[in-house]
Amino acid sequence: MEKRAVFRAGSLAYLLILPQLLLVFVFFYWPTGAALYWAFTLEMPWGGGNQWVGLENFSAVLNDAKYWSSVAASCVFAFAATALALAQALVLALFVDRQLRGSKSFRSFYVWPYAVAAPAVSLAFRFIFAPETGLVAFVNQWWPGLWNPSINGAQAMTLVVLCFAWKWIGYNFIFLLAALQSIPRALTEASAMDGAGPLRRMLDIQLPLLTPTFFFLLVINLTESFVGADSFGIVDILTEGGPANATNLLVYKIYSDGFKGLDYSGAAAQSIILMLLVMVLTFIQFRWVERRVHYK
């Protein structure tokens, strides 16, 4: 028989979990509930009453070309940033795992970016990539007008993608390195005995065995780049959604429509749609976790 401490009075237990519940309620359920409510009403910008409008907010959002361009921008951003962050992290992890000289210091070195707050990273990127005064300003001396993210939408997108990827490489790197190091050394040795060189071993043995970790990171990176605080912070500091909405990601559009445009109801409807998107992504993730490849 297992011995358990049992609270006879249920009230004590509730009292103990109350602070946590309160936090979750105040900071999660309340705002979500409010947003849900606002999404179906027309909210007065200066306060003072609202009006039930049913699905009109949603139809307005979904019929707005600007919204769809924002969806497109978000998709481009999410897939490009995820691809870049994963690919780079993979290369770094593979080489650190080979235990070349100095790999120990690189191991901690590569994780640092993740520990820096997104706005701080963005500020640094802003200084480095400023077209007139930044470190890269010299390209404009060779070829005037070559680099200017404040007027060129594609360049602005490149900049935010770079910034996000730079920060997330560290996170992905640690996971991939841990996964690589959990591959038994005997496996790579066996393939060396079978005649495979280092590159061949990476392709045939290490990469296939990394796929579970890789898919996990893919979902995390996609979710984070769609709705994460990092995407918001980076866009807010680097481009403010511009130029001409080229980097107006969904998370940023909600903020600027709601708090700058004072369209609370439209922003609330967008939040609900975005929340559904996250739920779909999470659902995919869980489906994947369920079917996860088990090699043992």
Next chain:
Amino acid sequence: MSSISIRNVRKAYGKREVVHGVDLEFADGAFVVILGPSGCGKSTLLRMIAGLEEITAGEIRIGDKVVNRLEPRERGCAMVFQNYALYPHMSVAGNIGYALRVAGVPKAERERRVAEVARVVGLENYLSRRPGELSGGQRQRVAMGRAIVREPKVFLFDEPLSNLDAKLRVQMRAEIRRLHKRLAATSVFVTHDQVEAMTLADTLVVMNGGRVEQVGAPAEVYHRPRTRFVGAFIGAPAMNFIDGTMAADSFTFDGRRVAVEWPFARAHAGRPVALGVRPEQVELVAADSPGALPATVDFVEELGAGRVVYTDIDGLPFAVTLSEETDLAPGERVGLKLLPQSLHFFDGETGLRLGLAESVETSRAAVAAA
């Protein structure tokens, strides 16, 4: 031509040296077993032959080629690993055929050779399975199939049977033996299991603490251990040792005197000597019979086919194996009659066998308890 020659090979990790100058010659087609306790450097030596560990000093030749600086793939060795090291994401066919795929062998020929090897190792019905769906013995066969498909010059086995249960181990041992007969490639087999070593080896190498203790045929190593360590390590239950002093015509220990007729006794008189006796080469007699060492029975271990009587000569443990039934009870007094032709003498300081230089025929000894 794939003899292996190891000359003064050393291995150090940083400042710590784990293999201290090993010299070995393995003939083409030999089945060599390297036996030793954990941490004796046997696996390290094997991995240096394979090219998985760098050689700190010395020279390894396979055939007539120095392989010190060659990559594993250039050495023509195949290896079977202790935990099989099968590729978990590939089927049995994929595992066996991987080396061929890397070598760029065309698909048709690859499939033919994989099928042939699968037949040899008895896996023809499992080719599409993943390693995770196989039993331990089947995985072991995949690992061997993967090694033989390349038709290597040299087979290296790193404790390949230690993860199997006892029955399977015996079976796989026989299969390895059969395979070696069929392929006749030079094989080096590392193990800490002396039964495996004795049954498989043409040449047995006993290692301890990064040094080679003895090289020889299994029977020779068993009957004429070159050092006290080898005597103690090979044989179960272990050889009994009595530390004492040699005199011109006797061996004394603990106030007892054992008369010895040993041609080299005089040469070693006055020196500390260890007397080694195998448990199966002792007769149990009545406690008061002449020429026997009196001892007390501690306990008896029943093994079915035989039994081991653990006795005690005034605090000195001494095991005896009997083939006949016995009703000896703990505490009973018995006499131990040592068979004179099977005594081993080792130097009390260096542990080296005494009389090594002299021939076996002349080193007969006779003992009588005083």
